[in-house]
Ligand SMILES: Nc1ncnc2c1ncn2[C@@H]1O[C@H](COP(=O)(O)OP(=O)(O)O)[C@@H](O)[C@H]1O
């Protein structure tokens with residue numbers, strides 16, 4: 001694809017932990033070119049970073065230098081210019097940033113942003129527009145105290161998830177702000193006039209003025225009441241360090257603190273196709289953008305990932321990278337402390353559900369290595385693992401839990417557990433068994449965990465629990481007879497959540513290349529409309545470019561065009577491979593009963 005063939009070019013940026021990526025697409029959503037800079041290659045000396053961040057092992061702090069991000073923007077645009085990139089054709093830009101990270105602007109920030117001189121770099125001109133030169137990164141673990149405070153302020157993790165879509169996490173922005181305001185750097189907090197998230201920071205620089213935080217991204221702060229569509233004052237007072245019970249603040253200090261923090265955070269930008277404005281003259285003069293280039297709101301990287309695919313409600317994106325991440329689109333706001341719910345970035349009445357597991361690929365690799373050792377085979381080969389997995393046809397009343405690392409969901413310490421069912425459906429723990437047995441067992445338990453936890457978010461789960469469907473009634477009653485009530489993460493599963501099938505399942509990431517793994521997982525997940533494999537390198541940047549393209553299209557039409565309709569119309573389905581999987585959804589009901597019982601006896605923190 002060449003630029004000569006298109007009139008309109010769209011850019012999707014992704015500012016992640018380790019690199020800045022820019023993808024150019026045309027009006028038909030065709031990928032044209034990708035540009036990037038890896039921070040370690042270019043800036044490790046200048047900014048003293050490793051893997052994109054500065055780490056303090058003693059405090060658990062993980063931070064990114066903000067000036068490095070500014071340098072990277074200038075650098076990639078300069079490289080594009082050297083290659084003759086047609087900046088004048090760019091009609092719209094959107095993108096994403098690593099979630100939860102925050103940037104602290106000083107009083108002169110807007111004045112500096114509005115008067116950028118194209119003869120000088122961004123970092124030169126904006127260094128003193130920052131109240132803090134660093135941005136807390138999502139890997140930061142320094143806010144243990146704040147986790148306890150946030151959960152105490154509302155009554156516990158479930159209550160916090162009910163309000164904000166997630167329980168308290170170290171990395172969530174509200175906790176990081178509280179740490180700054182009440183403990184680590186009160187002076188920085190005082191000097192800060194505006195706070196951006198990484199996504200709104202990039203959009204602000206491109207616009208030449210500080211822009212609002214986008215609504216879907218706002219759900220990653222533990223401050224935003226998702227259903228009310230506004231900040232939660234109780235949580236804001238906590239973030240500002242003026243909570244009456246926890247900080248002993250007076251009523252007037254609390255009110256002033258809330259007012260001040262609201263001003264710093266600015267309004268939340270509702271989900272929209274409308275542009276935040278046009279690109280700053282700095283970029284027009286320095287690189288050749290047209291001054292009509294529109295900047296559309298930026299969102300979080302996971303949120304941008306789901307819009308890089310033609311996903312509809314009840315579709316699941318199963319990312320089998322180093323970690324396993326389940327992303328899904330749902331109309332149900334049924335929060336849980338065990339997963340995250342965010343507003344969907346382009347579908348106003350939908351949410352994105354996200355479940356993150358630490359023990360994905362690494363745990364499977366250990367089993368693969370054990371099997372290969374037993375058979376004297378090459379260490380990294382998946383052949384024997386695959387052969388064994390293919391020969392395991394159905395649930396054999398055995399499961400294992402394999403956590404070489406502590407796990408997020410269920411919240412558990414590093415441990416292994418292998419069990420069998422006896423004839424009364426009791427769980428009988430097994431000290432060890434042949435490594436061959438671990439092969440199906442690990443893939444089954446990982447799949448069942450995803451299925452069990454995604455269930456409550458699927459739309460069928462909205463059905464009245466007493467609604468009748470004779471086939472499901474029978475399965476559910478049978479399960480209940482054998483295992484009693486099914487609990488996941490302390491919550492009883494309803495009939496509807498156990499019996500809801502996903503619509504489609506899309507597999508992405510390293511292990512999605514493995515036919516045996518995806519077929520087994522797909523057969524257990526049991527989507528009603530098929531399992532698919534997609535290769536989407538740079539999905540977040542691509543999602544940004546698609547968002548820009550969709551927004552531009554809606555603006556041109558002067559009406560809201562449903563994002564799923566738009567993407568389905570333009571998406572190149574040549575990149576999506578339909579997997580020929582057997583459906584074994586019903587065959588694994590007992591597996592859910594068994595796994596939920598096994599999880600109840602795990603050691604946790
Ligand atoms: N053929 C394969 N079969 C099973 N697993 C695979 C295969 N190829 C890659 N993987 C797994 O994919 C993981 C890496 O996934 P990838 O998406 O590339 O990483 P990241 O999440 O770090 O971006 C590896 O740890 C490996 O276990």
Ligand SMILES: O=C(CO)[C@@H](O)[C@H](O)COP(=O)(O)O
Pocket residue numbers: 015016017018097098099100138171301302
């Ligand atoms: O914290 C989260 C999601 O909650 C992470 O998914 C980060 O958003 C990942 O950022 P990069 O590593 O891609 O920069």
